[in-house]
Structures are given as C-alpha cells and as structure tokens.
Amino acid sequence: MGKIRAKQKSLILKPKSAWVPSGQPVTVGGYRIPDGMIYVGQRLTAASGRGTEPSLIDPSLPVDAKSSQTVLLPGGLLAYQHVSPQRRAAYLQWLADGRSAPDADPVCLLLFFYGIERRLLVDSQVSRVSDAEWLKLIGEVERLIDLYRQSSWFLSYAGPFVTMTRLMLVDHRIEAFEARLDTAGSDTVWRVGPALFAAAGRPLSGPWAFALWREWRGARRGGAERRCPGEFRELFLLRYREAFPARGFRVKESRLPLIVQYRPASPGFDRIMLLEARGLTDVRIASTHLQQLQKIADRVSSELDAYSRRAGRSRDTSSLAALALLPPELLQRRESEAAGRLGRWLDATLGATGFAHVGWKEILEHWPADTPGRLTLRTFDSFASFLGGLGYGVEPEPRSGDPVPKEGVFLFRLPPGETMRSWAPEPGYEAAAVVLQLAVAVATADGPIETRQEEQILRHIEEAAHLRRAERERLQIRLLWLIAEPQKLLRLEKRSEALSEAQRHAVVRFLIAVAGADGHVSPGEIQQLKKIYRLLRLDPDTLYADVHSVAAGSPTIAKKAGETVLELDARKIEAKLAETEQVASLLEEVFTDEEEPASSPPTDSMGLDEPHAALLRELAVRPTWERAEVDRRAAALGLFPDGALETLNEAAFAHCGAPLLEGDETIDVDPDVLAELLA
Numbered sequence: 001m002g003k004i005r006a007k008q009k010s011l012i013l014k015p016k017s018a019w020v021p022s023g024q025p026v027t028v029g030g031y032r033i034p035d036g037m038i039y040v041g042q043r044l045t046a047a048s049g050r051g052t053e054p055s056l057i058d059p060s061l062p063v064d065a066k067s068s069q070t071v072l073l074p075g076g077l078l079a080y081q082h083v084s085p086q087r088r089a090a091y092l093q094w095l096a097d098g099r100s101a102p103d104a105d106p107v108c109l110l111l112f113f114y115g116i117e118r119r120l121l122v123d124s125q126v127s128r129v130s131d132a133e134w135l136k137l138i139g140e141v142e143r144l145i146d147l148y149r150q151s152s153w154f155l156s157y158a159g160p161f162v163t164m165t166r167l168m169l170v171d172h173r174i175e176a177f178e179a180r181l182d183t184a185g186s187d188t189v190w191r192v193g194p195a196l197f198a199a200a201g202r203p204l205s206g207p208w209a210f211a212l213w214r215e216w217r218g219a220r221r222g223g224a225e226r227r228c229p230g231e232f233r234e235l236f237l238l239r240y241r242e243a244f245p246a247r248g249f250r251v252k253e254s255r256l257p258l259i260v261q262y263r264p265a266s267p268g269f270d271r272i273m274l275l276e277a278r279g280l281t282d283v284r285i286a287s288t289h290l291q292q293l294q295k296i297a298d299r300v301s302s303e304l305d306a307y308s309r310r311a312g313r314s315r316d317t318s319s320l321a322a323l324a325l326l327p328p329e330l331l332q333r334r335e336s337e338a339a340g341r342l343g344r345w346l347d348a349t350l351g352a353t354g355f356a357h358v359g360w361k362e363i364l365e366h367w368p369a370d371t372p373g374r375l376t377l378r379t380f381d382s383f384a385s386f387l388g389g390l391g392y393g394v395e396p397e398p399r400s401g402d403p404v405p406k407e408g409v410f411l412f413r414l415p416p417g418e419t420m421r422s423w424a425p426e427p428g429y430e431a432a433a434v435v436l437q438l439a440v441a442v443a444t445a446d447g448p449i450e451t452r453q454e455e456q457i458l459r460h461i462e463e464a465a466h467l468r469r470a471e472r473e474r475l476q477i478r479l480l481w482l483i484a485e486p487q488k489l490l491r492l493e494k495r496s497e498a499l500s501e502a503q504r505h506a507v508v509r510f511l512i513a514v515a516g517a518d519g520h521v522s523p524g525e526i527q528q529l530k531k532i533y534r535l536l537r538l539d540p541d542t543l544y545a546d547v548h549s550v551a552a553g554s555p556t557i558a559k560k561a562g563e564t565v566l567e568l569d570a571r572k573i574e575a576k577l578a579e580t581e582q583v584a585s586l587l588e589e590v591f592t593d594e595e596e597p598a599s600s601p602p603t604d605s606m607g608l609d610e611p612h613a614a615l616l617r618e619l620a621v622r623p624t625w626e627r628a629e630v631d632r633r634a635a636a637l638g639l640f641p642d643g644a645l646e647t648l649n650e651a652a653f654a655h656c657g658a659p660l661l662e663g664d665e666t667i668d669v670d671p672d673v674l675a676e677l678l679a
Helices: 085-096 106-126 131-147 152-168 174-178 186-200 206-215 223-227 229-243 287-303 305-314 337-350 360-366 377-390 427-443 451-462 469-484 490-496 501-518 523-535 540-551 570-579 583-591 610-619 627-636 641-656 671-678
Strands: 004-006 018-020 026-028 031-033 038-040 257-262 273-281 355-359 392-395 408-413 556-560 563-567 624-626 666-669
Touching: 026 038, 031 085, 038 106, 085 106, 106 131, 106 152, 131 152, 152 174, 152 186, 152 257, 152 273, 174 186, 186 206, 186 257, 186 273, 206 229, 206 287, 223 229, 223 287, 223 305, 229 287, 229 305, 287 305, 337 355, 337 360, 337 377, 337 408, 355 360, 355 469, 360 408, 377 392, 392 469, 408 469, 427 451, 427 469, 427 490, 427 501, 427 523, 451 469, 451 501, 490 523, 490 641, 501 523, 501 540, 523 540, 610 627, 610 641, 624 627, 627 641, 627 666, 641 671
Parallel strands: none
Antiparallel strands: 004 273, 018 038, 026 031, 257 273, 355 408, 392 408, 556 563, 624 666
C-alpha cells in the first residue's frame, strides 16, 4: 500500500467510534441502514486533529423530518453534527434506501463521501484495510459518479480521489483509469495516464489522447465540438487510429518519480495529500504530439462542420437529411427509424442481383427533398452521399459531376472493400468513363444499342487492367445507365482539350471499332462520329479514311432500309477491338492533374468569366434558339460552342440544381433557372 505524506506535520488519531463496513446493517434514529460504509458513534476526532469528524453519524443527535433549520460549520463548511434535524433525516433516509435516489439532497452525497475519504486516506495509514475493502469503496465512489453526474462539485473531488486511491493500492490497470477519464481531473490526464502507458510500454490510447487535447489550454476548438460532442469524440478516435497505425504515439519514462497530490473535499482535513506513486515516473507530453492531436481535431471539425451546423440550427441529428451529412464511418454506426426503413427498401429493391433501376419519383418517396416533388442536385448529392456511407452506390454519380437524372438512377451494392470509404473518381476511372460515354454515344446513334456492341464495350471494361475491380464493376453499372438514358457530349469537351493528338486518334479508332462491332457503320453512327471528331478537334473529313484503316481493308457500301451503310469485315473488327484494350490506359495520364487551366477572373457572382457572362446575356433575350445560331454567337465570343453550353449549365446546376439549356438542334432556355441566375 502506498504511503501518503503531507505538506506539513499533523496529528492523525485512531478512531474512537466504529466504522461500519460494507454489508453490515446498522440502525440510527429509526432508520435501518443495510450496507454500512459509514462512521457511527459519538466521538471521532477529525483527520486534522481538531474538532469532530464531519462524516460521523452521532445517534444522540435529534432527527426530525419536519424541522427545516440548517447550520453549517464556520466558513460554510458541512458536517453531520451541524446540519438541521431535517437534513439528518433526509441523509439517513437516503442511506436506508441504498444511496440511489436521483433527487437526493447534495448534502447527503457529500457527507457520505467524506467518510470514504477518511477511511482510505487516514484509517489505512494506521490500521489494516484489506484490498477487497479498498476496491469496494472505490467502486462505490465510481457508482456515485455515474449516478450523480449533475453534481459538478462532487465530481471535481471524486474523480481525482479515485485516481489517488488506485495508485495507493498500486493498481496500474490502464483500463480502470481510462473508464473514468471524463471525471478524472487534469492531473490524471496529463501526468498519471502517460506515466501508466510509459511503464506498460504501450502507445497512448485514443481515449487518452482525446482527453489530453480536451484538457490542453492551447487547443483550437470549433463549433463542431460544442454542437455535437459525441460525434466529435467518436470521429476523433477513428482519425487518431488512422494517424498512428501502431495504435497511438509512445511516451518515454523519465528518471523523476511521479508525485501525485490530492486536495480532500472534507473540512476535516487541513492539508493537501501527496503520494509518491510506486513504479511510475513523471512523464511529460511533447509539444509535437500536441500539435499532431490538434491537426486531427482540425480535420474532425472540418468533416463535421455541415452536420454540426444543422444540429445547432434545428436540433435535428437523426433525420435522413441530417445523417447524410455525417462522415461514412459514423453513418455506419448510427441507428434511426428512418434509416432502418430506407435500408429495408434498398434490400428489397436490389434483391439478389445487387442492382436495380429506380425512378426518381420512387426515390423521393423514401428521401426528403429540398424542393417538394423535385429531385434537385443538392437532394441528389445528399442521397448519393448517404447511400455511399451505407455501402451502396449510385449511377449517375453527382460527386463526379454527373447531372440530375431525368428518368431514374441505378442503385447497386458496393463491394465489401468499398463500404467504409467515401468514393471519389480517380484519374484512371475518369478516363475510362470518358471513353465509355463516347462509345455509348456512337453505339446508340441510330437507335438501341446492338447486343454485339454492348458485349464489346463490356469486354473493354473487364479488360481495363489499370482499374480496380470495384471501379470496373461501377463502370458496368454506368454503362446500363448510359444505355437507359443517353447523355449529350457537352460535358466532355473540356476534358478532351488536354488530349494529345496520338491519344485522340487512339480514342476514335476504338469508337470506330465499337460502331462496326455489329458488322456495319450506319449513317447515324457516322454523324455521331463526326461530332466526336469535332469535339476532339480532329478533321471530320478524315473519318472515312480512319474507318478504312480500322477495317484493315476497304469497307463495302450497301443499302439497308433505304440508307447507305458501310459493311465491315467482322473478323477484322474483332482483331482491332482486341488491340484497343489499352485505350483508357492511354488517357489516364491526362486526368492525373485535376487542376484546370487558369481562366479569366470571374466578373459575376456565378463565377463566369466575361465571354460566358456575355453569352448568357445574349441567350436571355428569348426562350428558344437554333443550335447553329448559338454556335455562331459562342464562336464570335471566342468560345467553343459545346464547352460554352456546358459551362453555363454547370453554373446553373451549382446555383439552382437544374440545367439552364436543353435540346440538340433547338436549344430551350429554362425561364425559372434563368431568372434565378440573373437575380
């Protein structure tokens, strides 16, 4: 047992009244107290050697539940012999009822704690107190801590008291201390805990690291910690484990012994108690470690910012809209009735195949919309983020810049390895997705895609060795969406500007092979290929020569349904398709640098430069335009037509959640979106 020494020499007297141990009943004033843990008698000098022990229950003193007078010791200090008969009655009743009444008078809690304080800090130094009794009394204080957390005064003493008494018992079990970190006190967090970890040769645990940061006066704190403390701590622990793969940073033992101090709560003491903790040294936390903890806290604050703001504004922490703002790791751990209903719907919808096409109206029956009855970009993005956290994928994917679908989306289960990460498109995947969209645009130019063409595109995806399996599976789902809801090529013009000439030619060779996979190239496919040639800044007049090159021989001109088509040798096309497996790999390097070329400074609140803002003003004068006229006006402003339309639609999506311009040969301007943009 550790020995306590005081700052000054003082008299410690042996008790002259009885300590009633745990489990032994005693009756006082008509109240039967079943579990002891109290001092009962008429004479017991306080630990200071002056006056009567404040916790002593004197049976000779009157007890009257009807009396109301309360008297305190000089200076407002509390003692059983000085409180009113009514307070004594309340205290004895609390003891008789098992010390558990939630609405107990704080006086009851304090008087009882004074007795345990004396028993372990005074009696143990002059007489035998068994280890079993030590643990019993410490456990009772811990029980009271859990039961009376609203009593801040009690907690400020009880937490450090548990630390001191466990060290006196030479109980160095880290888990026993860690379970009470929230009430342990600053000295325990900064000195005792690190000393325990150093002595055990273990890295500092996440809960202790969080307690250090929380107690650090130099810590930068944000609103997230205040508005959602539970989520903040939970995410901090996750990010701490990520930052320190070895489960935390290590602290080293020093040569100085660890001296722990405790300031007793009872007025019967007149000194601070000091203990030299056996087997522990005084460890100091390095400033570099504190800065690392601050970086983790900053990251957590950023990740929880949107969720915490919603929680602070509306107190909403459990709706689907609120949960969608949580990082995926926390979302996986949340349970709510709304999330449960959504999960059951997803499981029933996806069934055994693991994917399904779902209309947006059905989605809005299970997901709250920002605008009733309308799937805006913001609603779609929160829906996709929420499902991503639960282990489901969505195509199209709003986080990769895809538009809000007109008809519906494909939902699918992510592979197990993808469940806990927030998906974001990687360069290789984006390159493959560009090629995929171009291939589908060609294959569907003259109607539904041919089976042979779809098979060749799927084979191209499966053979893309530079992609991870999860990305190849996502591309297969994306192919289904592109076939169900063909997309215009507006969004691809900017991406294509970065391609080298060799890469552009590699792409069109693959697209010609896809177009000819069914044995011919139709007029519709020819027209689509010409559009792609212009998009890739290739000469459309070279298309027929390229078809000749891909076919490895002269294509045959034939008539089908009154249209002129190019008949190709299927075997030669098959061989050419086999050579194009690396097309997406060729593009990967183009998308490695996500930085866009510097543009002119924005001149309006939408971030448009002057040429695009000028085009918007011109298009605003009437609701419908011929495409040729739009192209002419864009070119006059020095803009690529397709890219200019995409830029205006991107601005509309960002501000309104809907496109501004729709149509192909005829361009329609959405008046509601236009009004919002120009407001």
